[in-house]
Amino acid sequence: MTVRPNRERIVWAALTVVLLTALALFVFSPRLRAASPEDETQQYLRDVANVFRYVRDNYVDADKSQPKALLEGALKGMLGSLGDPYSDYFAAGDTSILDDTTTGKYSGVGLVISKVDKGAEVVAPIEGSPAYKAGINAADVVVKVDGESMADYSIDDIMKKIRGQNGTAVTLSIVRGESMSFDVNIKRDVIEVPAVKWAMIGKDVGYLRLIQFTALAPERVRDALNWFASQGYKSLVIDLRGNPGGVLEAPIDIANYFISDGLIVGTHSDRDPARNQAEYADPKNMIVDSTLPVAVLVDKGSASASEILAGALKDTGRAELFGTTTYGKGSVQEVHRLSDTGGEFKLTIARYYTPSGDFIDKKGIVPNRVMEEPALSADQEKELAMLLGASQTAANSAADATGNAAPAPQSKGRTIQDFVKANPQPTDAQIAAFIADWRKQGVTLDDRYLRRLVRQEVNRTSNNPPIYDLDFDIVLQAAVKALQAGEITPKQIKPKPATPQLSLGGK
DSSP states (O other): OOHHHHHHHHHHHHHHHHHHHHHHHHHHOTTTSOOOHHHHHHHHHHHHHHHHHHHHHHOSOGGGOOHHHHHHHHHHHHHHTTTOTTOEEEOTTOGGGGGHHHHOEEEEOOEEEEEETTEEEEEEEOTTSHHHHTTOOTTOEEEEETTEEOTTSOHHHHHHHHOOSTTOEEEEEEEETTTEEEEEEEEOEEEEOOOEEEEEETTTEEEEEEOOBOTTHHHHHHHHHHHHHHTTOOEEEEEOTTOOOBOTHHHHHHHHHHOOSSEEEEEEOSSOGGGOEEEEOOGGGOOSOTTSOEEEEEOTTOOTHHHHHHHHHHHTTSOEEEESOOOOOOEEEEEEEOTTTOOEEEEEEEEEEOTTSBOOTTTOOOOSEEOOOOOOOHHHHHHHHHHHTOOHHHHHHHHHHHTOOOOOOOOOSOOHHHHHHHOSSOOHHHHHHHHHHHHHTTOOOOHHHHHHHHHHHHHHHOSSOOSOOTTTOHHHHHHHHHHHTTOOOOOOOOOOOSSOBOOOOOO
8 A cells, every 4th residue: 555655755745734834934033043243232222221211100209310421320331341451431520530530630649540449459659648658558459449449439439539639638447468457547738740750879870760651751751761871870760669651652662772682562352353463672772782781670569551561571571570479450541532521431352462572461470589578567567557647446447347356555655656756867866766665565576577668758748758778678679789790691582482482360
């Protein structure tokens, strides 16, 4: 019989029709087929627009759901979702925050900060600013401003809280190290961004302090180098410690003073090849003899433009680095203005790499010779809190919140600030007597460290502080000793970073 084969053909034909129909529905239905990235984006934008309109028309408080407020909140949330402290939205009127380095002046306390979970980490205090004179250091964390927690604020909102009218005061709650917490009351002032200081160490070592990379920094550095040459210098120290960066062109120009050819810095983007750029040295811009030994001082406050200069000099063998690993801010930002709202947004669009092809973002640059002050124990941090007159109320609350050890007991003697206020230029005998008083109260910090604290306070409160401190600065001491002993020899390395390897490590 032939019935069965015919029935089978009918069944298979029907099944084929069903499958083809299902395939057609899958291919041509917008909900079933795999959406292209642009289709997916359009779908999400429609969802955003629908939520925007619904919130605008239905939220219980009409004054809080005005279109501009909703837009600015959405933009902050979108850029904040990237988890990048350097990508942010600035409302109209707040965009001056972006221009501090180029304009060179604003009213505040003089802190360069970066967002962290607890609030804002100090990248560096600006030298000579109220924050610098108050003793705030790189890596300190501002957890409260005028008693208000900064944990949930964006970086630009924290900056607005800290800044204010010239002559007004602000109280910053600081966490330092593992167990030290204190309040600092600071009077705001007009902050002028400094650039360069220089002097001779002895007869033959030039000392060049780069405070921040302003647009005028290359010209000032050229002036310093010409002066060093007139003094017959035979080696050079470049101090980048606490330098938070600045104008991108400045470190490139300065590096070219020392490097005759080859790469100075490159930028790389996985998203847009047009952003892959490289800056090379021009031999006609070199003004320092290639055989002159150079030592560069860096620390955790050396960031961004500082790392471009330090990386170029280290990777080409032109200098040796002394100190601690740098901050690790190796990313490039673009700023765009919104024509309708007047606001601006800043977005990271690429990352720097040094001449060796190393990406330093979130990693920093490790010096050739790592050295720093010995870390303090928890008990020594308590002693330091007493010496600095740390606020016990703030310290107790911070210790309770973080689970750290309890702060030091109330001070029974004069603080360092009190001592220096009474003795603006203390003699060795006065300092010895001050230390002896604290020894009676159980302070175990060594004499050199205590004398260094006194010296720092004297310098902070002086109208004309010394440009360097060779007595207590162990990193500077080591660099000068290495230069004078002939231990640093320019190597004229020419790295070839044809294919830089993007490697982002945790900081």
